Amino acid sequence: MLPATLVLSGCVATQQDGITNSSSPSELIPAPASGAPTTSAPLETAQAANKAPVYWIGRSNDNVFLYREFRDVPEQDNPVTLALRVMMSQKPLDPDFFTPWQNPKKLATSISGKNVITVDVSNDAFNSNLDAAMAERAIQQLVYTATAAAASTGLIDSGQQVQVVVLVDGHTDYVAFDHVRLGAPTSRSAGMVAPVWIVDPQEGTSVADGSVKISGRSTVPGAKLRWEVLKVDADNAKTAYLTGSATASADAAKYGLFALSVNLGPGRYEVRVSQLDQTDSNKELYVDTRGFTVN
Structure with a gap:
């Protein structure tokens, strides 16, 4: 259940009467110099x-x-x-x-x-x-x-x-x-979709041990990404297990896709993927996580 009120701070104000048209939403997600997306994700295949x-x-x-x-x-x-x-x-x-x-x-x-x-x-x-x-x-x-x-x-x-x-x-x-x-024809709005998101594995899924494939998308083609696999113990404590870097595809046919393979034994894991700040390589932006089990 959601709380009675959901409040989102840091957004540009809408029109004075508080009503916008669905076909022309307010500019809610300004694009910072760190390389935030300015386009919507491509349609699914x-x-x-x-x-x-x-x-x-x-x-x-x-x-x-x-x-x-x-x-x-x-x-x-x-x-x-x-x-x-x-x-x-x-x-x-x-x-x-x-x-x-x-x-x-x-x-x-x-x-x-x-x-x-x-x-x-x-x-x-x-x-x-x-x-x-x-x-x-x-x-x-x-x-x-x-x-x-x-x-x-x-x-x-x-x-x-x-x-x-x-x-x-x-x-x-x-x-x-x-x-x-509502009522006007409305398209996908630029910038609404997550800048970095993991496609596979999905949350809570189980995969076979050995080479585990992790894939996802960045809405910034060519973005530099950092990934980390954490091992989760019986008490839900997480410890770093594997780390690495990846680059989202700049190919128009593979718009922002990234993929990697890691060798994992049986157990519970969490994968984290983030975009690196262009001005500070130690700063992680737009972190996405997925928890999964290896059998």
């Missing part, structure tokens, strides 16, 4: 039909970003509706993430031939008290999840711009969380 990409909100350093998990879902239902239902009704696998959405009584989605996804949801989905910055992230969480689910199942042309229109009880102009006006 094809995945297994029973794997739904779901975005969650998580804290990193002094800011808040979107992170993705793949969740098991039935194959026979609408994949966009399924992914959004998971986002609104379930908890993330990673305890560092959360969602401000509530499970709605009604939720339906459709896709037009113009790469526009329409989401129609009942107003009980918005029963959380958020500040303006968190409200904008919540709407982008929905946009990222809907577009990811459609792209990963081949329902949209991922080579073209994809937009999401959100209706509430069939109507436009609803003000979500008292801060964001």
Whole structure:
């Protein structure tokens, strides 16, 4: 459960009346000289039909970003509706993430031939008290999840711009969380997705011993990354086990991807990946972590 109020500090103020349009969110994440991203993550590629990409909100350093998990879902239902239902009704696998959405009584989605996804949801989905910055992230969480689910199942042309229109009880102009006006076609917003995030292994998964593959993405192509594997004992104490560095791909076809392999024996581990500050190589930015077990 979320606290009654989620407050995000350090953000640029929105309009005086506190209401922005979903299609033009405020500049909430300024790009510092350290190389923070200025673009959204590329659309997802094809995945297994029973794997739904779901975005969650998580804290990193002094800011808040979107992170993705793949969740098991039935194959026979609408994949966009399924992914959004998971986002609104379930908890993330990673305890560092959360969602401000509530499970709605009604939720339906459709896709037009113009790469526009329409989401129609009942107003009980918005029963959380958020500040303006968190409200904008919540709407982008929905946009990222809907577009990811459609792209990963081949329902949209991922080579073209994809937009999401959100209706509430069939109507436009609803003000979500008292801060964001819905109804206009909305795209993924630059800078909302996490600058560094681990794709595999996912939180809580088990992998075979031996060579363990760790992969992820940075939204800064060519970014210098630091990684560390910690061993977790029975009392949940963590000790450094392996460390190293990696560079995110600068290849346009592999936009920001990174991968590494480490040899691990049976036990519990946590992997940490961070971006190095361009002006201070000892300073770690945008740390992401995943806990997993080696059998």
